[in-house]
Amino acid sequence: MRPDCSLDRIDLKILAHLQREGRCSNVELAQAVGLSESPCLLRTKRLQEVGVIVGYGADIAFEKVGDHVIVFSEVTISSHKPQDFRKFETGVRKYSEIVDCYNVSGGYDYLLKIVAPSVAHFQALMDRLLDDNIGIEKFASRVVLRQPLGQRKYPLLIIENGKKSWE
DSSP states (O other): OOOSSOOOHHHHHHHHHHHHOTTOOHHHHHHHHTOOHHHHHHHHHHHHHTTSSOOOOOOOOGGGTOOOEEEEEEEEESOOSHHHHHHHHHHHTTOTTEEEEEEOSSSSSEEEEEEESSHHHHHHHHHHHHHTTSOEEEEEEEEOOOOSOOOSOOOOEEEETTEEEEO
16 A cells, blocks of 8 residues: 655654654654654654544553453454445444454454453453444454554654665
């Protein structure tokens, strides 16, 4: 997917640093990317205004907050008209337990990431989704046992002095 705006290597360096250090000051950010403070702030504001930066948040160690279960559900919808996809996507937005929803290729239509306080709560959620009549034909679910790797950062390809690096 191509961005709606043109991003240069400095923009990408800003994004990479903010992914690592979201609470850094503009002074720290400017030093990290090799800009003076004013142009750095202008670039950051532009990235926010065009929607490349969509927000800032805390990275929470959820296992320390309380009991929970993470489940990935593969969902197939019964009809594949554009309005059927919209109906499903609108329906799943009602549930805060559904933290990610991906329309995917392959043997099913959607992959949902669900965080619930228990397996019983997850099952009740799936029952409610089926009762909502949002077009679910079938689903298969996988309970996460552990997460050996997890990060919210996306790798960004930065080309500087002819060298490519993933940050």
